[in-house]
Ligand SMILES: NC(=O)C1=CN([C@@H]2O[C@H](COP(=O)(O)OP(=O)(O)OC[C@H]3O[C@@H](n4cnc5c(N)ncnc54)[C@H](OP(=O)(O)O)[C@@H]3O)[C@@H](O)[C@H]2O)C=CC1
């Protein structure tokens with residue numbers, strides 16, 4: 001057995017929404033992996049809260065089944081499973097009601113013991129304020145407490161502000177961890193290292209040398225059991241407002257003074273730079289929205305949902321960051337469900353060399369491109385042009401330099417939630433969104449939502465299993481470009 005991390009005080013990790021899809025599919029498996037690696041501080045407890053009438057034993061059965069379903073088979077170890085189960089409890093409580101909170105108080109009170117309390121709010125964001133108020137009324141909020149907010153935080157700028165105000169009434173900003181699991185992906189963090197721990201990219205990472213950037217998050221799954229939530233949200237709120245804009249920020253931001261370092265000094269360096277990017281996004285309003293966005297819906301969506309709907313399951317859009325570094329460089333973003341393949345990639349496409357040096361050559365010189373693959377098969381590829389070997393004239397040949405995580409590192413990449421939950425327990429907020437970032441992102445997408453609503457624009461249908469609507473291709477084709485790697 002691996003020894004627990006004794007450098008951290010015990011943690012009472014309370015998950016509101018402890019029987020939900022997110023908790024069972026991501027959070028508990030993430031906590032299990034920490035248990036397996038001996039990273040859960042001694043004395044740590046995990047308390048699932050929901051309205052379901054479950055005692056500890058039945059909740060442990062539910063969690064156990066979820067671990068069998070969602071943890072890699074070769075990671076299932078009897079010892080770790082047993083240790084985790086002894087930490088797990090369930091409390092039946094309607095978080096929207098004022099009744100029943102004394103039981104939580106009884107469970108969490110640990111007189112005289114130093115303990116970090118984490119409240120993970122894996123419920124709809126209209127419950128965030130009431131939950132925080134109840135916790136405060138019971139004296140369960142101390143400076144050592146942290147609250148984790150799941151997305152979406154509100155459904156527009158005004159509601160997001162209301163939720164943030166309600167949480168901010170009880171917790172200081174330093175205690176609030178707004179989770180975006182894309183920031184927990186190894187390959188996303190590697191983007192920071194690639195950009196800033198090497199010298200060769202920075203001189204060409206600007207409008208002089210970069211032609212455009214593409215960010216694609218394409219999924220093969222549909223909305224599954226999350227139809228009720230998704231149909232109110234749509235792809236722009238569900239994916240673009242958070243994950244895709246966060247990725248854009250990491251590509252476009254200026255070098256922060258440091259990444260990491262002492263808690264309390266480091267987190268804002270990165271978050272300040274991301275915020276500047278969000279604030280530099282050229283607003284999309286009125287007719288610009290019609291030109292720069294595509295809304296799509298897969299043809300079987302209504303059938304899957306059980307009723308007709310005009311919610312988008314696909315978005316493509318063209319954004320611009322108006323600052324010295326990026327003026328004039330398009331950032332094309334697209335995301336959708338039930339597409340032909342699951343992939344999340346960032347492509348930075350560079351310009352042609354300023355002078356055609358090989359006029360008599362055979363073959364073609366393709367512009368350089370850096371592809372960062374977040375999933376599947378995490379890694380990076382630098383596309384370049386090489387000389388085809390052989391005598392005679394010069395033959396140009398497309399080639400690439402590649403890095404795959406699987407071949408390069410022995411360790412597996414931790415799942416994003418696993419990594420981020422550890423950061424919460426350790427109180428490291430760098431990879432979490434600050435309030436001003438979330439609100440700036442809502443501020444940018446809101447006029448798009450409004451325009452779509454005002455013009456009653458219907459999503460264009462696309463067939464499941466394809467690359468999405470052809471209109472998304474035209475968005476780039478108009479400017480003489482094409483999406484990379486999306487053969488129809
Ligand atoms: N699932 C996912 O992959 C992701 C989810 N999220 C967000 O996380 C949140 C939870 O999502 P998800 O797990 O999918 O949702 P589910 O509908 O699967 O689960 C909701 C959970 O909340 C509990 N719950 C609902 N109302 C109350 C209440 N009044 N008091 C106490 N518990 C309550 C439910 O249990 P019960 O009904 O028994 O009370 C259940 O445990 C949502 O805001 C979602 O947007 C964000 C990113 C990804």
Ligand SMILES: O=C1O[C@H](COP(=O)(O)O)[C@@H](O)[C@H](O)[C@H]1O
Nearest residue numbers: 181217219221238239243344375
């Ligand atoms: O936050 C969300 O992300 C998932 C996609 O995450 P990934 O890590 O599998 O790319 C998406 O399916 C879901 O709709 C959204 O809420």
